[in-house]
Amino acid sequence: MKYKSQKVAYMFFALSIVLLLLQIVYGFIMGFAHAGFDGLHDFIPFNTATATHKNLLVVWLLSGFMGAAYYIIPEESQRELVSVPLAKLQFWSLAAVGVTAVIGFHFNWWEGRKFLEIPRPLDYLVVVNVLLFLGIILVTLFKGKEKTTTAMVLAMGLFFAALLYLPGMVWFDNQSVDSFFRWWVVHLWVEGVWELIMGGILAFLLIKLTGVDRELIEKWLYVIVGLTFLSGILGTGHHYYYIGAPKYWLMVGGIFSALEPLAFLGMALFALAMYRKGEKNHPNKIALYWTLGSAIVSFAGAGLLGIAHTIPSVNIWTHGTLITAMHGHLAFWGAYAMIVIAIITYAMPLMTGRKLYDRPAAHYAFWLSNIGMIGMTTAFAAAGVAQVYLERKVGMSFMDAQKAIEVHFWILIGAATLFTIGIIYYAVNFFQHGLPTDEALVKE
Ligand code: HEM
Ligand code: HEM
Ligand SMILES: [Fe+2]
Helix, strand or coil, rough: CCCHHHHCCCCCCCEEEEHHHHHHHHHHHHHHCCCCCCCCCCCHHHHHHHHHHHHHCCCHHHHHHHHHHHHHHHHHHHHCCHHHHHHHHHHHHHHHHHHHHHHHHCCCCCCCCCCCCCCHHHHHHHHHHHHHHHHHHHHHHHHCCCHHHHHHHHHHHHHHHHCCHHHHCCCCCCHHHHHHHHHHHHHHHHHCCCCCCHHHHHHHHHHHHHHCCCHHHHHHHHHHHHHHHHHHHHHHHHHCCCCCCCCHHHHHHHHHHHCHHHHHHHHHHHHHHHHHHHCCCCCCCHHHHHHHHHHHHHHHHHHHHHHHHHCHHHHHCCCCCCHHHHHHHHHHHHHHHHHHHHHHHHHHHHCCCCCCCCCCHHHHHHHHHHHHHHHHHHHHHHHHHHHHHHHHHHHCCCCHHHHHHHHHHHHHHHHEEEEEEEEHHHHHHHHCCCCHHHHCCCCC
């Protein structure tokens, strides 16, 4: 760590870990409900559990991205953050809005639009919060000595992510129109601007961990940004197939979304190539595992499992089934959860001066969580294929088909247990680092 103000990232990282643990609790509630044990139904019905599970995911990832920015931007632009008190205020307001939203879901205060369940009054607070965050990051960047490509791509991703929150805040009475613009948020986030955030963090980590020249790494970054925009923007069409949007979206969405895996393939090849080329003597090997792991697992989860159901003739059968959950889990895990965990794993020893990366716990965390998540994805896939067949080919009713596939959820719960043990190892290791300290500052 080179700048005192980087320490503020710790608060965001800690919030991420705590909310991830909480997200998992709601995952289990739904897993058991699917397996036929919905004992908490009167207090936490499925709609509450699913809204809470997904919104906690989004908030902990955003908190991780913000922490990453507070850590990376000072180092890249070579100056302290413009204001640490404001960054702390931004942290507390983010936590307050998140907690209020989650409590609200339990009292039926929600909007029922998947991923955008947060009620609109709270959306305005989110906007104020994010503007404050962007203000601190952008002013720091523009007052800084350097404006590196890595920092600019990261900042651009964060800026557009904020801008693309707005289409989800407009009120539409028409269901199709509402759905049309909901995808501007959901799709253009995960298959557009969040990829820039991921690319920026990935480039930063590869520069630090492999020692390869910045010029080379940043050239790759341009290619990835190019591929993302080329495929991802019109790729939104893969959500416009059967919602009442014009028919040409079948063609446009099919073709462009089928190109989207290229951006993820680019990231995987890029990370592996830099790993091969670099000196492999950075002591924090486990941070490198998470970094390479993110690039590779995101290609599997987003790229391969994305293309598995993006063609209109397939999607007409699989739409909104557990096939979507199969893809959603591995894609979110690989691309965004793992890159957030990678930057946390890299930054914690540098912020606290405690080098806990060689511990077996750090390795158990990596392997158990990844093996568990692959198991979960497989269980969702088996359940999803059976659901599509029974419900949509055989014509069984929704609930009868769900009953018939209950067994797959015991497999899901087994794999999720492995996953959770891995995350608990991670969380314990994280908190054992203690708090960040100025003694960990290094001068170059
Ligand atoms: C113990 C771990 C977990 C369990 C047991 C679990 C279980 C579930 C279940 C049962 C659903 C509902 C599926 C349905 O619609 O019926 C769900 C939804 C979802 N979960 Fe998890 N989950 C876990 C962890 C995670 C993690 C770590 C992530 C992200 C990295 C994640 C991301 C999602 C997403 C994105 C959805 C919505 C899927 C869709 O769009 O259909 N979950 N989860
Ligand atoms: C990291 C990147 C990605 C993440 C995190 C992600 C996550 C998700 C999630 C959570 C959903 C459910 C959304 C909802 O119903 O509101 C979804 C849907 C979908 N995704 Fe992705 N995705 C990613 C990349 C991709 C890519 C690259 C493709 C195509 C190659 C793809 C194809 C699809 C399709 C076709 C659907 C619609 C499923 C349905 O009809 O129910 N995704 N994705
Ligand atoms: Fe999409």
